[in-house]
Amino acid sequence: xxxxxxxxxxxxxxxxxxxxxxxxxxxxxxxxxxxxxxxxxxxxxxxxxxxxxxxxxxxxxxxxxxxxxxxxxxxxxxxxxxxxxxxxxxxxxxxxxxxxxxxxxxxxxxxxxxxxxxxxxxxxxxxxxxxxxxxxxxxxxxxxxxxxxxxxxxxxxxxxxxxxxxxxxxxxxxxxxxxxxxxxxxxxxxxxxxxxxxxxxxxxxxxxxxxxxxxxxxxxxxxxxxxxxxxxxxxxxxxxxxxxxxxxxxxxxxxxxxxxxxxxxxxxxxxxxxxxxxxxxxxxxxxxxxxxxxxxxxxxxxxxxxxxxxxxxxxxxxxxxxxxxxxxxxxxxxxxxxxxxxxxxxxxxxxxxxxxxxxxxxxxxxxxxxxxxxxxxxxxxxxxxxxxxxxxxxxxxxxxxxxxxxxxxxxxxxxxxxxxxxxxxxxxxxxxxxxxxxxxxxxxxxxxxxxxxxxxxxxxxxxx
Ligand SMILES: *Cc1c(COP(=O)(O)O)cnc(C)c1O
Numbered sequence: 334x335x336x337x338x339x340x341x342x343x344x345x346x347x348x349x350x351x352x353x354x355x356x357x358x359x360x361x362x363x364x365x366x367x368x369x370x371x372x373x374x375x376x377x378x379x380x381x382x383x384x385x386x387x388x389x390x391x392x393x394x395x396x397x398x399x400x401x402x403x404x405x406x407x408x409x410x411x412x413x414x415x416x417x418x419x420x421x422x423x424x425x426x427x428x429x430x431x432x433x434x435x436x437x438x439x440x441x442x443x444x445x446x447x448x449x450x451x452x453x454x455x456x457x458x459x460x461x462x463x464x465x466x467x468x469x470x471x472x473x474x475x476x477x478x479x480x481x482x483x484x485x486x487x488x489x490x491x492x493x494x495x496x497x498x499x500x501x502x503x504x505x506x507x508x509x510x511x512x513x514x515x516x517x518x519x520x521x522x523x524x525x526x527x528x529x530x531x532x533x534x535x536x537x538x539x540x541x542x543x544x545x546x547x548x549x550x551x552x553x554x555x556x557x558x559x560x561x562x563x564x565x566x567x568x569x570x571x572x573x574x575x576x577x578x579x580x581x582x583x584x585x586x587x588x589x590x591x592x593x594x595x596x597x598x599x600x601x602x603x604x605x606x607x608x609x610x611x612x613x614x615x616x617x618x619x620x621x622x623x624x625x626x627x628x629x630x631x632x633x634x635x636x637x638x639x640x641x642x643x644x645x646x647x648x649x650x651x652x653x654x655x656x657x658x659x660x661x662x663x664x665x666x667x668x669x670x671x672x673x674x675x676x677x678x679x680x681x682x683x684x685x686x687x688x689x690x691x692x693x694x695x696x697x698x699x700x701x702x703x704x705x706x707x708x709x710x711x712x713x714x715x716x717x718x719x720x721x722x723x724x725x726x727x728x729x730x731x732x733x734x735x736x737x738x739x740x741x742x743x744x745x746x747x748x749x750x751x752x753x754x755x756x757x758x759x760x761x762x763x764x765x766x767x768x769x770x771x772x773x774x775x776x777x778x779x780x781x782x783x784x785x786x787x788x789x790x791x792x793x794x795x796x797x
Contacts, residue, residue: 342382345370356491369743374401377761377768379748387746388772390758395565395597396628399672400763406629406665406672413664422451422658431658434667438636441606441670444615448642451634451658455596455622456490458633459559462618463494464652465635465645466557466590472644478556478589479514482546486520488566489559489594489620498559501566516550518542520564521572524705524716524724536573544583557590557617562608565597565759568752569714571707577612590617590641596633600624601673601762603710604683611710617641627669632662678762682711689766693773694758700777702784711764715756715776717783718795725795727754734792738783745782747775 339345350364370382377400379387392398413430420428435449450465452458463481470478483489485500496504497511500520505511519526519539527535547555558580564570584591593616598608600623605611607619618641622633637645656662673679687710694713698706704718717734719727727734735751742749742756750757760772787793 339372339382342370343367345382376400376402377764385746387743387748388760388768388775390747390749390760390772390776392759392761393628394623395602395759396623396626398600398602398624398762399627399669399676399678400761403627403629403672406627406668409664409668410630410661413661417660420660421655423653428658428660430660430663430667434658434663434670437667437670438621438634442619442636443607443610445639446616446619446636447639448637449634450637451632451663452622452654453631453656453659453662454490454633455594455620456492456495456633457654458596458620458622458635459489459495459498459592459594460492461635461652462557462559462592462620463498465618465637465641465650466592468650469590469641469644470556472647475553477554480516480550480555481514481592482516482518482543482555482558484520484560484564485517486522486567486570487517487559487561487564487594489561490596516546518546520567520570521576522564522568522570523573525726532573533575536575537579539572540576540579540583543580544586547583547587547589552587552589555587555589557592558584559592559594561594561596562598562612562614563603563709563712565712565757566752568755569707569712569757569759571709571712571714577614581614592616592618592620594620596620596622597624597712597759598710600627600670601679601682601710602712602759604679604687606679608710625669626662626666629669630659630662630665631656632659632666634658673762682762686762686764686766686769687711690764690769693766693769694776697773697776697780700780700784702780702787711760711762713758715780717754717756719787719793720795723795727792728794728796729792734783734787737786738779741782741786742776742779745775745779747772747779749776749779 346367349368371379372382373380379389438449439447467479483498487500489495489498497515500517521536521539523532523535593609595607599621603611617638619636626632691708694708695706697703702717704716704721706715732753735754739751
């Protein structure tokens, strides 16, 4: 008998391996290795079933913006469960948490983004957006406007619709994606794809692919463009400053709808309530999830501008989810927004923590394995390379070096993720400068170990 309520790790791992299918995981391999079992968390730190403490450099999955262990959110959930644990909003009813959350989001969102359609997740919200923009154009008498343009290596979720909007080749290779009438253009990834161009010229050229694609398809067939202000799951790809102004010009010129997928960049991650404000983008629809509840409850949604909402409202929109605007999730989200606001977390990110991270994380650029070390707000990434000067890729399969690095990171009790051969972080917004120093020290140790490993195995070779 163990002295705590938690059985020994091996027992938990065996149960997990026998019955639990993990997302985005080679389950056979994980089953042999055993998953790390996370049992508790507080602030920016996780505790596993062996009692090790880890720094969570990823805020869970980019979502725990206010950090772990805020009992106010637990109390908000308990209160709401006792009062009204569930009701729907389909058939001419509403409830207080959903309507208050919608009103609060309308207040926080820029411009005339004043209307909220709730979902249970970011994937569901992007499915909503796909149907909403096509239905919008049908109601405007232009049903041939069906094509949504998105980007290669963009991420918009994992359902059939949102996975199709995303541009992840590995996802499209399984299960018959993408669905029709979604067209992908290239990403503004200067370090990896910019060649000899300056970042600014490259950013403009990549934005102009939108215009070229609109013209090639016929502007009368294009419904919308969707993109993340900063690509997250694609590897924290920060676009050159020239990119978004050019995209905005093109969207305005052809009158297509702009959907900003703010699932990661919303709720403070870039130092503003929304990433669109950080880049001066004027979207017609914003996708939200993750930081909306700091991950304490599953909830997502679409914040929609006056014109689109009024048009959609002319008719019955045959769409919705049982848990659209779930009262417990909405109550928790409201409490999360209150904390973000009243504790001044977002201005602190903008004025203190993001500049501190930029400097501390940016200093990793001097490491022999690091081609670039960049951040925006509290999203950061490192490009691993066998040759900094030429921005070379490794001769080994893409992701091999990244995976090795990620294994050392985990061993050093730092949760840092790898996307191919990029290492990424997105810590809770409440991280302190002292925590950042510790995070960066563990990252540097990890890079040293990875470099030594690659050296030993003869893997510091560039692709031909
Ligand atoms: C995570 C994510 C999604 C999908 O959200 P889920 O809640 O996992 O369905 C959509 N867009 C972006 C930008 C994301 O990072």
